[in-house]
Amino acid sequence: MARSRVSTDELQRRLVHASGTGLVLLYVFGFLTWGEFGRLMLFASAVAAVLEALRLFVGLDWAIYDRLTRPYEETNVAGYALYAFSLTAVVLVFAPYLAVPAALMLTVGDPISGLLSTTREAAETKRVETLGAMFLVCLLVSAPFLVPVAGAAAGGLASVAAALGATAADGFKPVIAGYVIDDNLSIPPVAAVAGGAVLAVAGAAPVLG
Numbered sequence: 001m002a003r004s005r006v007s008t009d010e011l012q013r014r015l016v017h018a019s020g021t022g023l024v025l026l027y028v029f030g031f032l033t034w035g036e037f038g039r040l041m042l043f044a045s046a047v048a049a050v051l052e053a054l055r056l057f058v059g060l061d062w063a064i065y066d067r068l069t070r071p072y073e074e075t076n077v078a079g080y081a082l083y084a085f086s087l088t089a090v091v092l093v094f095a096p097y098l099a100v101p102a103a104l105m106l107t108v109g110d111p112i113s114g115l116l117s118t119t120r121e122a123a124e125t126k127r128v129e130t131l132g133a134m135f136l137v138c139l140l141v142s143a144p145f146l147v148p149v150a151g152a153a154a155g156g157l158a159s160v161a162a163a164l165g166a167t168a169a170d171g172f173k174p175v176i177a178g179y180v181i182d183d184n185l186s187i188p189p190v191a192a193v194a195g196g197a198v199l200a201v202a203g204a205a206p207v208l209g
Contacts, residue, residue: 014111020083021107024100034096034209041088048081082185090188094196095209097149098162101142102192105166109137110187113170126171134170138163138191146195154204162195 023044027037054060056075083106090099113134117126126134142162147155169186196207 011115014114016080017083017114018107018111020087021104023087024103024107027096028100038088038091041084041091045081045084045088048084052077052081079182079184082182086185086188090192091209093209094192095206097145097205098192098196098199098207099188099209101138101145101159101162102166102188102195104141105138105162105191106184106187108141109134109166110170110183112137131167131171135163135167138166142191142195146199150199150202150204154199154202157202158195158198158204161198162191165194166191 023037023040026032026040027034032040051060055078087103087106090102093099094102113126113130116133117130139159142159143156146158146162149155150158166187169190170183173183174181199205200207
């Protein structure tokens with residue numbers, strides 16, 4: 001029974017994780033301008049920050065936290081807040097064609113990778129097969145945004161670099177001073193910086209928003 005409960009909770013985490021894709025698609029499909037999307041993400045981050053302050057310092061103990069947070073998050077900032085902060089950061093800093101795929105790598109690639117991986121310790125590396133799936137998904141979500149603005153060569157190389165960055169961030173969670181560097185925090189900025197570095201070196205397109 002215990003194993004079934006863990007699987008159910010993990011599936012719930014991944015579904016909540018993937019739901020962030022809807023926010024990104026509001027911009028992709030033209031329902032929000034880039035500026036409006038940035039303000040929406042700032043609002044989401046502000047809400048997450050307030051909830052985390054209440055949870056960590058006041059003792060807010062909603063039942064949903066038991067299902068959607070992991071043991072190592074009990075006394076640290078939870079993954080959902082890091083998720084919001086990270087997405088907000090890339091949206092505010094990088095150009096849309098870098099920020100959007102970097103965000104999708106977290107909202108789409110990471111849930112798929114998580115469902116394919118086995119239960120492991122926070123700092124344990126994922127299996128090669130899981131990392132391969134993560135790379136492929138990240139490449140598929142990045143190329144449609146980067147190739148049109150930077151061309152097949154530079155855009156394709158930037159897509160590969162961004163996908164590799166996201167895969168590395170997803171697969172390796174270092175523990176620094178007892179704190180796990182969660183991939184919710186690292187995937188979008190690492191992907192955006194890696195893809196942006198290629199664009200900058202090639203002079204193919206502006207990197208910053």
